[in-house]
Amino acid sequence: MKKFVIALLSGVMVTGVLAAEAASAATVTNKDSETAVLIVVEGESRVEVAIASGATEMICPSGCFVTAPSGDRIGLQGDENVEIVNGNVVVK
């Protein structure tokens, strides 16, 4: 019985992980020395995304609005590479 549960759960998880691997979205890299907090508006939710210094995050696969630490707002289509430099969002 327990083995059965474990097998099922692991199956579900593997599927999830595999599907998650195939993700493609806008990548945001923080080039600043401090953690940057972006406000990402995607769909109907407004989400604060924290990106540590030097870290790269994937955000909004299907287009979103981002408010940079500098206060600038930009729209992203979902396939851009974005860098955060001095609190400004720079789209490459």
Add this chain to the structure above:
Amino acid sequence: MRSVGKLPAILVCLLALAVGGPVMAQKAAQPAQATTQGAGQKSAQPAQSAQTPSQPAGKPASEENAQPAATEATPDAAAPAATATQPAQNAPAPAQDAAQADATPPAENQASEQLAKAGEDLKKLTDQVTKTKDDDTALAELKVQVDALAKQIIGVSVSTRPRLDEIKARLTELGDPPGEGQPAEADIVTAERKRLMAERGAINALTGEAEGLSIQATKLSNTITATRRALFSNTLLKNTEVSTGMFDDALTATADETRVLSRSVGSWLSFAWNYKRVPLLTALFLSLLAALVFLSGSRRLFRPLIEHDITDEEPSYFRRLSVAFWSTLIPTIASAAFAISSFLFLRGFKVLRSDIAPIIAITLGVAVVVFFVTRLAQAVLSPRDARWRLVRVSDRGARMLMIAIFAMALVNGLDYLFGGVSEALGSPVVLTVVKSYIASIVIGLIIMASAWIKPTLRKDDSFDAHGHAWPRVVSFALLATGALLIIAAVSGYVGLARFIATQIIITGAILVTMYIGILTGRAVAKQGAFAETAAGRYLERRYNLEQVALDQIGLAAGLSIYALVVMFFIPLILLQWGFQVADIESWAYRMVTEIKIGSITISLVGILAGILFFALGYAVTRFVQRWIDGNIMARSRVDAGVRNSIRTGIGYTGVGLAGLIGLSAAGIDLSNLALVAGALSLGVGFGLQNIVSNFVSGLILLVERPFKVGDWIVSGTTEGFVKRISVRATEIETFQHQSIMMPNSLLINASVGNWTHRNKLGRSEIAVTVTYASDPRRIMELLSEIAAAHPMVLKNPSPSVGFTAFGDERLTFELRIYVADVLTGGGVRNDLRISIYERFRDEGIGAPFPVKIEDVPVEDQTGIESHQPEKVGEPKGATSAEARAAGKSAASDRKTAVAAPLDEERDTEEAGNRRAASRRANPNR
């Protein structure tokens, strides 16, 4: 439609590029100027310029920049925003701008126009959605349009991005405005910076507006999805077209959803970990604490109820039932409480985000439900321990069934879990449909497969024997149900299939639990069953309860288990069928507050309140009664009869008042009672006459007090002590301890003799017969002496002796004495007779007759007997026992062989015995 939606976006981009071109050219000229100026400034103040870039806190600088930009932007942005929303005013604005300078580039105008148009489109689409909210196909088309619009809105804001980048680049070139104490820069630089900042603010405002519109569009899109999903879930008989295209769509959607899910969960986790670490950890800690309290606490607390007792070789059916019921119910409630408290902790500490909260909620909910079903299956099947199995199936069969049930519950649970996730993430409806489609088919297959399990056992098979196939009906039902599910799903009735699958699993589980619960209740309520439970044994040991009391407790326990089952599971089933909590609440509320039958409204709460008030009034009455009786009247030495009357009066009044209060509390209008009383009075006239007259007579007895409790009364043929005066009748206990209920009206209407009315003084007589040979004066003297010598004979009124009759061969005397308590009369008489006998024997005074040895016919005896003066001292109608005793003593007094009066029975044998007794007793023989 899609291409039409995309077209404006592409156009906007192209236009933006076209407009951006000249602007860039213009700017390209300007930077040269600016850089030379900037260079001049920098060379003039090298130290300052060196400091500015080296300020490591790039963030404060940028914040400073951003802050003013934002604040400045707001008033500036107001103008373009206003123009955007009101296109009519838009026309003069560019003209003005053109006249002033080329301050507002055409790219922004274009973008704001586009946004205004998108806003209008969105409005139209919203209206259309509200109109066609029942048409799935139209909604699907509208959703495509809304999604395209959302893309278009993002496109608009993307088109302004190059301009923003330029502005930022130019601003960087211009450098920061000079601080205080620094030489002022050229006016043209200040003006340009100002202009650029304004433009930046305007673009930001525009993007903000686009953001708002995009949110609206997504919301609309999600609303459409939710509506369609609701249409799918709520319309059982809706046919969905099942095609390969659907599966392709679903596959894509699954990939998208998984990505979105992992990303939102990941970003939430990293966000929570980085910024809300303390609340997150606190919430987790509290959840664990809750788990400790609920899960292991309940296990520890209810261990005897929910755990299999290994030492119990053959647990009784009742024990198995109760363990199954409680071991399902208690851990389920505990885990539900744990899930709810964990969720509340997470939400209370604001760790949850709006997109994560529903996912976590549904995960916890599904986990609890799957746990419940598994737990129940385990309790009923008990695959590990055959002794505790409720149904008679083989070990292997139990294991297989357990797996089947668990798999079904899991698949159904996952269906709902993924459905909830899709809903939270706003995934397409097709995903929900496909998931339910797969889940229904899988469950159908499992049900069909379980038809081949061989769990049943013959009568004398042991549990580890190889089982036999299901009875044909069961296996056919299983196959049919499974096939029905699969056919329903395949033919497109996915909603129906899902509903049936859920009902089979969840409602089935709930019903099974209910059934077990009811069986447990019934088993507990059975006579003698409760005494054998652990609780019963404990109560018996602890409180020394009798069997009857235990039985009553068992009955109450059975009823409360019924109540628990009904109150807990029926709402659960209703909830499961899609009723809302508020509905059930209002039903329950109405059930207890107003049940309408025709025009009559009955309120259970009111009736309960009435009963409560009545009980309260009754208790107060009893207390007042006791208090007045025990404290006031006992101390004032009030007569016992008066005390009794007052106590009874208070009792009647109190109970009457309590009844009235109770009635009005129950919501019964007292004016309605007048009607009833009117009708009753007619009935009283005919049928209830006696009862009422008895009641009133009882009241009169209490007031007039012709006798009181403890009095010795005679009424008609009834004689005895008054034990109790109650509403209808008075209880009289005869000397033989027979209780006679005498209607009060009889006691009022007939004459009642009371031996102890004012005082207990009473007269007693003793008849004495002697022969003619005796001296009467001497006899009277002797008798007076004897009476005076007795301590209990009163001196005043003094005893007297009367010479009452000349009989055949005998003289009759009567000694009359007074005693203080008439109740002691019998004893005193007895003493006196003994004294008389002894004294007469000593004095040699003979009895009147020689003893007759020969047998005398009984009739003759009675003839003689009838002449005998009866002893008059005894109250008439005294108990036959006393009469007999008196008769015997009289016989010995008379010193005759035949003096004994015969009893009612006139038993010759007894008469013979008596004769023998009197012969023995006669000293003159």
